[in-house]
Amino acid sequence: MTLIFIRILFVILCASFGFQIGDFLQGLGRFAPFIGVGLGVLLALIIILMELSMKRVSIRGLSAGVFGLVIGILFARLIMWTISGLVDKEYHSILQVSLTAVFCYLGMIMAMRGKDEFNIIIPYIKLRREDQKEEIIILDTSVIIDGRIADICHTKFIEGKLVIPRFVLKELQQIADSPDPIKRNRGRRGLDMLNKIRKLSYMDVKIHEEDFPELQDVDAKLIKLSKMLGAKIFTNDYNLNKISELQGIPVLNINELANALKPVVLPGELMEVKLIKEGKEYNQAVAYLDDGTMVVVDNARHMIGQQAKVIVTSVLQTAAGRMIFTRLETQRGERDRR
Structure with missing residues (x-):
């Protein structure tokens, strides 16, 4: 308006x-x-x-072009000043115009090609101490929809600036407008999480306008933006995680964080669980801890639906999570009597 x-x-x-x-x-x-x-x-x-x-002309690209133009003019003047004594005066004006045109063109082309590396341009320069590096974290669509990012921000464990790219917001809006009710609910949940984060007074949340129209894939745009800003990517997307690591981009994976926060269980420890359903193997029962960890109990099928005290026999860590294998405490008593 x-x-x-x-x-x-x-x-x-x-x-x-x-x-x-x-x-x-x-x-x-x-x-x-x-x-x-x-x-x-x-x-x-x-x-x-x-x-x-000129809607798609970014400020960064325009600044890079102007910077290249100025460098080209300076180089042309420098070369002209150097060789002016070697050229007849009648050719000075023609040579000066030619050198200026050539070096301005080369300067602008080189600056535009390397515009993503122009982190310090005079109109946007930030003066700060070298030992005080600003932490920038870019949020992925998947981690916004997941919702746990809002709780993590509320605990104040995240420091620095949270950057939400405009193309991520666009993708989130498309999911929220989807005719599929499941996708629509996920998209709306993501928008609600963003509003919740932005309302936190101690969080610095910024919307980044750069869109990279030459790239179609959102993951590729995230990687390019991360390289440009020197930022980390916060995601729970397995493929984006691996691609980012291959390109040397720091990644914060919310699933890895959740696994790291799960309590450590050692063989021989005693725990009490509620048996929920049958296991895959014969006479097994399955229970779940509060954090979602699966507990497999041997020879406990007859106790499904009841509370049981079990002893940990082994722990298996997989890409999908952690599984704890146990046996009933009563079985240890029977073995001791034998």
Whole structure:
């Protein structure tokens, strides 16, 4: 709405300026002021159309181009100053224009190709001590939908700036608008989690506008943005985790964090669980701890639905999580009597 108001104001100013110019052009007759108004409005519309066509031109890319242009001009002047004594004066102007054109072109092309590495450009320079590095964490769509990120932020274990890319928000919005009710609920849950995080006064949450239109895959965009900002990626996507690690990008995996926080259980320890269902093997029963860890109990099928004291025999760590194998405590008593 603000942009529309600014554009309307710009058209009015151009029309007013055109009216004043037309007032001086009396040779065109009494309609000269109105012709000036028409030309002013036309010029304003052309400029607005040019502005709309430049929507995809990022500030970083424009800054990189200007930086390359300035470097090109400096190099052209330096070379011209060096060789000016070796060239006849009548060729000075031609040589200067040629060198300036060539080096400006090369400077802009090289700067645009390396625009992702322009982290310190004069308009955006940040002055801070070298030993105080700002921690930047980029949130992935999967970790937002998961929801546990909001609880982690609430505990204040995360420090630094949380960055939510615009393309991640777009993907989240598409999921929330999906005709599939399950996907729609997941997308809306993710949006609710973002609102919850943004309401935390001690969390620094920023929306990053860079979209990388040349890339179609969201994971590829996340990796490129992470390289550009020198940031970590917070995700629970297995494939994104592996690809990021291969490219040397630090990854915070919420599933790995959850596994690390599970209590350590050693063989021989006693625990009490409620047996829920049958196991895969003969006469086994299965129970679950509060954190979701599966507990397999041998020879306990007859006790399904009851509380049982069990003794840990072994622990198996897999990619999907952890499994604890146990036997009933009564079995140890029988063995001791034997």
